[in-house]
Amino acid sequence: xxxxxxxxxxxxxxxxxxxxxxxxxxxxxxxxxxxxxxxxxxxxxxxxxxxxxxxxxxxxxxxxxxxxxxxxxxxxxxxxxxxxxxxxxxxxxxxxxxxxxxxxxxxxxxxxxxxxxxxxxxxxxxxxxxxxxxxxxxxxxxxxxxxxxxxxxxxxxxxxxxxxxxxxxxxxxxxxxxxxxxxxxxxxxxxxxxxxxxxxxxxxxxxxxxxxxxxxxxxxxxxxxxxxxxxxxxxxxxxxxxxxxxxxxxxxxxxxxxxxxxxxxxxxxxxxxxxxxxxxxxxxxxxxxxxxxxxxxxxxxxxxxxxxxxxx
Numbered sequence: 001x002x003x004x005x006x007x008x009x010x011x012x013x014x015x016x017x018x019x020x021x022x023x024x025x026x027x028x029x030x031x032x033x034x035x036x037x038x039x040x041x042x043x044x045x046x047x048x049x050x051x052x053x054x055x056x057x058x059x060x061x062x063x064x065x066x067x068x069x070x071x072x073x074x075x076x077x078x079x080x081x082x083x084x085x086x087x088x089x090x091x092x093x094x095x096x097x098x099x100x101x102x103x104x105x106x107x108x109x110x111x112x113x114x115x116x117x118x119x120x121x122x123x124x125x126x127x128x129x130x131x132x133x134x135x136x137x138x139x140x141x142x143x144x145x146x147x148x149x150x151x152x153x154x155x156x157x158x159x160x161x162x163x164x165x166x167x168x169x170x171x172x173x174x175x176x177x178x179x180x181x182x183x184x185x186x187x188x189x190x191x192x193x194x195x196x197x198x199x200x201x202x203x204x205x206x207x208x209x210x211x212x213x214x215x216x217x218x219x220x221x222x223x224x225x226x227x228x229x230x231x232x233x234x235x236x237x238x239x240x241x242x243x244x245x246x247x248x249x250x251x252x253x254x255x256x257x258x259x260x261x262x263x264x265x266x267x268x269x270x271x272x273x274x275x276x277x278x279x280x281x282x283x284x285x286x287x288x289x290x291x292x293x294x295x296x297x298x299x300x301x302x303x304x305x306x307x308x309x310x311x312x
Contacts, residue, residue, distance in 0.1 A: 002247025003292070005240040006256035012237035014263035015228070036208060037216030038226065039084040040201030043076075045230025046194035054188035061184050065192060068181060075176055076196025082169025084201075085162040100143045100261045101154075102163025104136055109171030110254030117175075128251050131295025138287035139258035142265065146280025167257075174254045177245055190238050252296045258288050 058065060065072070111132050115124050144150040180189050209215040218226050244253040262285050269277045 002244045002252070002296070003256075006244035006248065006253050007259060009237045009239075009241040009244065010256055010259040011263050012232045012240075013257075014260045014267060015233055034208075034216045035084050036201065036204050037218075038229070039080050040198060040205050040216075041218055041226045042083060042229040042234055043080065043194045043197035043201060045227055046234035047191055047198050049231060050187055050191040050194065050235055054185060054191050057185050057188045058192070061181075061188070064181055064183060071176075071179070072192045072196045073200075075173055075193045076198075076200055078169045078173040078176070079193060080197040080200050080204075082166045082173070083197075085165040085169065100163075100264065101140065102165075103167045103170075103257065103260060104139050104143070105164055105167030106171045106174070106257040107132060107136060107254040109168045110174050110250050113171065113175040114251050122249075124251065125298055127297045128295045131291045131293070131297075132251070132255050133291070134294065135255050135258040135288050135291030138284045138291060139261055142281060142284035142288070143261050146278065146283070170257070171254060174241070174245065175250050177242055178250050180242070186239060186242055189242070190235060193238075194234065248296055255292060255295050258291070262288060 111124070111128075114122070118124075140151075141148065180186075184192075205215060241253065244256065262281065265281050266277060269281075
């Protein structure tokens with residue numbers, strides 16, 4: 001089930017890069033959307049949608065939540081930072097290739113954090129190292145359109161650092177989310193993190209208002225974009241991602257982010273006329289899948305042993 005949860009989350013997240021591709025592919029898609037404003041409304045929508053379903057649980061667990069205030073604020077900061085950086089990259093005209101390369105830092109940052117901080121309690125296993133390396137190399141191969149030589153043709157612009165921050169931000173969230181309080185439901189957890197991200201976004205945009213005398217408010221079609229980001233790329237994606245962490249752990253889940261560029265490439269090829277799925281996408285997809293299986297091999301073996309004990 002962990003595989004299904006993680007892949008579903010990545011499918012929803014790939015919409016970011018799908019929309020970003022059109023922003024850089026066709027200049028008619030460029031709108032004056034401030035990234036800080038988009039990130040704020042995105043999490044405001046997520047918090048607003050989920051709150052009615054978990055307000056009772058939040059009230060009952062208010063003492064536990066109050067003690068963990070710093071934890072939820074920290075998670076909210078990582079998500080707001082990741083999303084705002086992602087939108088900054090696209091609206092700076094950063095090519096989708098560079099933005100996707102930046103996203104690969106998500107599984108890498110999760111692996112590094114787990115290696116440094118968990119080396120005594122949960123040391124990294126050799127199969128996890130091999131799986132991460134295979135999937136990341138395959139992901140880079142996919143993003144570079146089947147040729148590593150294209151790496152030398154990439155032009156680094158002002159939005160490139162934002163693409164890097166986006167990947168690191170989600171990596172930090174993935175690592176920290178494993179410490180979710182057990183007595184708080186997953187929907188309540190996502191709602192509290194979304195509220196923290198929205199609060200931070202409001203304060204940031206309030207600062208922008210005082211300095212520029214303007215506060216971004218979505219108009220007409222913009223609300224559909226923000227609603228989609230808040231519901232599908234927000235609540236559903238993070239719900240499935242957190243469920244995957246329960247089953248696969250941080251490293252086993254983080255590596256699945258390599259599937260995001262794969263899904264984005266397939267979506268782009270499906271929506272653009274006379275564009276087909278190139279062979280390098282299939283080749284990269286096979287090796288990404290191989291890396292995912294190898295990295296989570298120990299988890300599957302442990303489950304098989306548990307089942308065997310039950311039947312014995």
